[in-house]
Amino acid sequence: MVRGTATTSAGRPLTALRGVIDEITIRDLGVIADAVLPLGPGFTAVTGETGAGKTMVVQALGLLMGERSVAGQVRAGRSQAWVEGRWRVPTGSAVSERVRDAGGDIDEVSATEAGGVGELILSRSVSSEGRSRAIVGGRSAPVGVLAELGERLVVVHGQSDQLRLRSSTEQRLALDRFAGPGFATTFAAYSAAFGAWHDLQGELQTLVSQRDERLREAESLRVAVTEIEALGPQPGEDVTLAERANRLTNLEDLRVAATAAREAVSSDEIDGMPDTVSLLDSALRQLERVRSHDSALDEIVESLASASFLVAEISTQLSSYLAELDTDGGAELDEVQERRAELSVLARKFGPTLDDVIAYFEAAGPRLIELDNDSDRIEELTDAVAERAAVVDALAADLSAARSEAAGRLAALVSSELAALAMGGANLVVEVTPVEELTATGRDTVQFLLSAHQGAEPRPLGRGASGGELSRIMLAIEVVLAETDPVPTFVFDEVDAGVGGASAIEIGRRLARLAQDAQVIVVTHLAQVAAFATNHLSVVKDSDGAVTASSVQQLVGEARVAEMARLLSGLPDSESGLAHARELIELAAGA
Template sequence: MIEEIRINDLGVISEATLPLGPGFTVVTGETGAGKTMVVTALGMLLGNRADAGAVRHGAKQAVAEASLRLPAQSVVIQRAEEAGALVEEDDDVAELIIARFLSAAGRSRAAVGGRSAPVGLLAELGHDLVAVHGQSDQLRLTSASAQRGALDNFAGEPARLARDEYAETYGRYRQVQSERAELLAASRERLREAESLQLALEEIDAVDPQSGEDETLKASAAKLANVEALRTAAATAHAALTGSDYAEERGASALIEEAKQQLQSVQDDDAELVTLSRRLEELGYIINDVATEISSYETSLDSEGPEELAALEARRADLGRLIRKYAPTIDDVLVWADEARKRLDELQDDSGRLEALEAEEQELRDRLHGLAERLSECRQDAAAELDRRVTGELAALAMPDARFVTEVTDLEDFGPHGSNEIRMLLQPHTGSAPRPLGKGASGGELSRVMLAIEVVLAEVDPVPTFVFDEVDAGVGGKAAVEIGKRLAMLARHVQVIVVTHLPQVAAFADRHIRVIKNAGAAAEATGGVTASDVVALEDAERVRELARMLAGQEESDTAQAHAEELLHNAQQAVSAWA
């Protein structure tokens, strides 16, 4: 709710503070005193367009500021915190300050929680904070979505359950539709992709590469390309170790054997030579082993010819073609092939996936039809009850011939909110056709229509604060008393602020604020510019204000007695509801 509104240099109000609170607050004053500026200030705080002409003459800017007190988990507080506002919280209750500044040059800016903010943020917050009903400004329940939401809330728990289940099913239905449409639209492209992958895999499978094969063949090719040099080196090394069969040259093996025998022949004379001869014997074994391995290596070279090199180079060419097409190495080619096989399986499974999606779509559509019918029945029943109760309220508000009508029309197909179109209509007079809200009644009548609706919806579809600007226009007497009663009834659930000129309405308020025009000497003190003050009235002052509103004679004993009677009757009526 709004705890307090502060106004500076707006219209005829130079500086004022409106202490508000829960329940019913009424704002009164003489014509031209500046009551409308209270509503204008609220409009500024709700992000409405602001006219520079509203800035007080001679002032640089007009300022409207409000202190809000709301549940910490409310949508308004959460959105303000998302925008960076500073919010004070205490025991799940949050306090927030919002402000709007309008310069004399027409420039406008806003602040939320002490931080600069776009004016549009005020409009966002105001949508969930205040509902304004004025002579030319009926902000609530004018859109189709707001009317549908209000009816669904009025319909209660059965409608909520049906609506939630429908919304979940509809979301999945749209997801399946989208996936199926995507598969169908891309089927030709996916077919081309499958054919391309199939050809690539056939080419890779025909070569049948093995992991690391490219590096192995590279080493083998280098060996075969230099076979003669390798053979010569092996033969020379072998001859050096064993000696030549075609010459008297002795090899390393023979020389070591001779050295061993020389040491063994004299080792009995020196024990140290025994160790050295043994080491020469071991060296001889090693050289013979190496010579044998070199001989085997040389023999293997003799069995490999140019034809083997040609076959190896052909294999390398096949592998190189795969590397150029698919990946930097054969191992990477094998990884690419594995991924390609998985993708090909996915693409070839499209037909089965399409059939499954088509079956699921039909199943979901059948379920949606059933849920839509259930939701429609809830809405039809709720609409009949809402029409009955609102029409009854209209009769008490001096509109006995008016009839409220909620149309629940079946659509050809279902949408995100069911298969109904919801329209709230007003038949202002017997014999006239029901017309959309706002088109079938005057401003005053429309305010009373909205009051009747809000009274009925108050328990199920409230906003924190309602503002009514001259909701009682064009009525008086008993009808005015009924309006006052219903505003008090509404105030049992939400905060209600009413600008009125009828004492029968003002008598039902929990608090009374008067806007007083300063003229004469007071105007001279402000440079000849008329100014207004805002005063919260105590009991005695309230009686005088009601007397003024009744007879224009606040000092009249008769008028004051009548005012006291109005207050007493109103208080008795309110006490009876408690």
Template sequence: MIGDIEIRGLGVIDEAALPLGAGFTAITGETGAGKTMIVTALGLLLGGRAPAGAVRNGAPKAVVEGRWLVDPAGDVAALVADAGGDVEPVGDGSTAELLVTRQISGTDGRSRAWLGGASVPAGQLAELGERLVVVHGQSDQLRLRGERAQRAALDAYGGDATERLRDRVGEAWRRARETREAADELRAALDARQAEAAELRTLIAAIEPVEPKPGEDAELVARIERVANREELRAAVAEAHALLRGTDEVAERPRPSAEGLLRDARTSIERGVRRDDLLEPLGRALDDIVFAIDDLAIRLSGYLDDIDVEGVGELDALGERLETLNGLMRLAGPTLDDVIRRYGEAGTRLLELDGDDERVVDLERVAEEAQDALEQAAAELTAARTAAATELSARVSEELAHLAMPDALLVVDVADAGSIGAEGADRVSFLLRPHPGASPAPISKAASGGELSRVMLALEVVLAAANPVPTLVFDEVDAGVGGAAAIEIGRRLRRLARTSQVVVVTHLAQVAAFATNHVRIEKANDGEVTTSSIRRLDDDERAVEITRLLSGLATSDTGRAHAAELLALAAEEPAAR
């Protein structure tokens, strides 16, 4: 709630403090004293635009500072912290103080705002203000003006059962949307996925019969190189073999062999060993070389035997195999390893794609079930809203009868929205039939300024228990009302103050008498400048002010007796439960 508001340089107010606090505060004063400046000041603190001429003549700036008492662990404190501001704990720490400041320059009209000590855009004050204060005035935005707010108010009035149904509809709507989007997405992609499956089958059909092996292409190139150069290889190896073994005796040019030379060397060493034992190791070393040469010659001979019989008719087959692998690498390469990898991936992916038809059917079934559940939940919510709307219409219409609108009828219309959304399938409208024979119309259009405030008061009174707001401000809620109707307005404002802080700008004694806190706007004129100030009234001063409001004469004995009677009547209405 609002603790107090300090105002400097705003309109006719030079410097003043408005003490508020809990309960019902009535603000009265003479015409032109600046009562509406209080609502203007509050509007600035809530992020509203400064009206033309807001800064007092001669003042460099207008400054409005509001002190709120908030829950230090609540949403408001969290919003302030997000903006970089702070709330200050008071007392035992269960309550915190929040300072909100707005400044308007007198030279260029520029505005600055602070929230909990942090400089913020004025729009951020508006976001916070929606959680703190609702202003009902002839030119102000109304809390229950929009369809969304009216639907939320009806749901709150319907109680926990209706709100649980709304939450259930929201969950069902999200479930139905998600499953439908998934089914539609899968179905829309089905053609593309079927084309992908066909390509994968073609790829598998090309690779599977070939059965390529890792590194096979390199092995084929090497094998082809060997077979294609078989004669050259055979001649080279035969030459090497001849050098090791020597040529046979019938050759034209017999040549000594490496093996024979080494054996001769071994024979020479053996002769030397008879004279010197130190030559024995050298002889054994020559033996090893002779054995190695002999083994190498045998292996070369075997190579020659193989090359004479292999490769006959093989070259064409090898070339065809390599060309087949090259074709696969062009199709799914660039390397043979890539071909083999893609073959394995294609099989796995094809299993996934082949299951799409079944998945579409399953998703369609789930989506239909989710839609059925949504429609069922929405129908139950519509029934609950319709029942609550009937009751709310009757109770608000009854309140209007006590507020000098005996022929007015509030119609809470629950109509088919044409589709189901997260909030259900209903369009909720608060309509007013101001008198018999008139067609119900939106409350902001069907009521005059004074009537509109009374309609909103009736709604707030009925909704108070289900949909409370921390602070409610009514500007001229009693316009065009007097007598018994004015007393009923005062009584209902006092009842409303049991659940919310209520601030009312009024000119009627019957309304002000029911307040638990009474402040007066007083003006003074030195012949050149009019200045207003704010003062909280004690019991005696309050009786004088009620007398003035009744008769226009603060010292009228008749008016004072009537004022005492009004105050006694108001005292019978409990201020709080």
């Protein structure tokens, strides 16, 4: 298997920059029974006889890129078609992150100063009933994930008219990147200025549109602050008052219980029975009298003495408690209940808890100051918005001028490429149209138009052009944009339709130039195009009853010369054809 080590014009390996397809395996797709396409970086040409299934290569890529599948794609007599692609992608790229988000894995195969490179495997199966299944990095995933990855990995130009630059937004982005680093600097300054202006304008519009509402909010806050401030609630005050009210409400019960407890602990006599203190003192005297006869009593005597002291202390505490109860009165209960009622009103209005009321009060002050300053802020913002608008407007004018200049350069370069691609009368028109309203990208809309011949009215890309012409138009654009708007992999089908001779050589030369900065895969029937390839694959077929089975061969050496001769003359062993094929290969190698 031949694998190149292609680099970009800057000398950097393609696989370390954006990613390339290493290999595609196809099974039971259309007329292809079982085939492996070794690809890799550089320019791969796919040739073969009519009906051999060359376009199945493009269909296989389409399935891997999330295109709609149909049961008719499955080879006759088989239950399902299956396609697998092996990519090499930067492990830290957006593609890698999306694969991991989908639950898939990327196996790191090498590391460079610019970062690691990993292998990504994508596969897709289509059943004869039309059911489809996608596998991303070893894990089942929605077909939509393949479509997302495909937008970042592959661009196809051909019969399906999948224009990469299909929208005005994408065309503007391509033009902006083509405009160069000076434009990028201006655009960054514009983006920052526009963002600041937009934020200030939004704040001003909010203040103006909500002025009445904010006035009502300020008045409401003022009333609330006054009401809360008048009562001056303290943290935890509601809990303290509830406890106080409970005590005052049950004052008599508390007094009766405390009196009975004190008498039981310490009084002359309770119903003819001695109190607790007297009993403990009597027990202590009895043991003190005999403790000298047995040391085992020492510990008991000490414990009894401690109990006697503790009970005496309890008696003192109960006396103090009763004395304090005697000072409480009904008037205080009325005051407590009134205070609780006032705090309860606050809690219902601004709560639901007293802590919430206090938090509301603390936040209300700064908010009230902010609302009271609305008039000053509106005046300040009005001046700031006007000042910023002038800056944004000036930068937008700079962007428009730079875009117009870049549009002229891009149109001239692409038109020159079209002339070399047998479309001499065609011209690309890059139209930069001002709009009234400023946007995040400036004040312009951008549209790529094609004038098919001298004097023809420019029309949007894709209208009025055949599949082959459209492929050549896109080839011309991609060659010019390659340095500033890189794409990992380009696939061209029918790019050489309707051309030959010197024009076909120019197509091959431009594909080779594009392959300096990207992986290029081309389905072609012209030797003049295939001669420039660094990797040549041939789709061959065998007849097996009513079913045609195809396979793919990688051509090198004389096998490649023979295929080139077949493309030139229809005869793989024609001496003149072989000589012409060798001449073409030498011409391409020296180009």
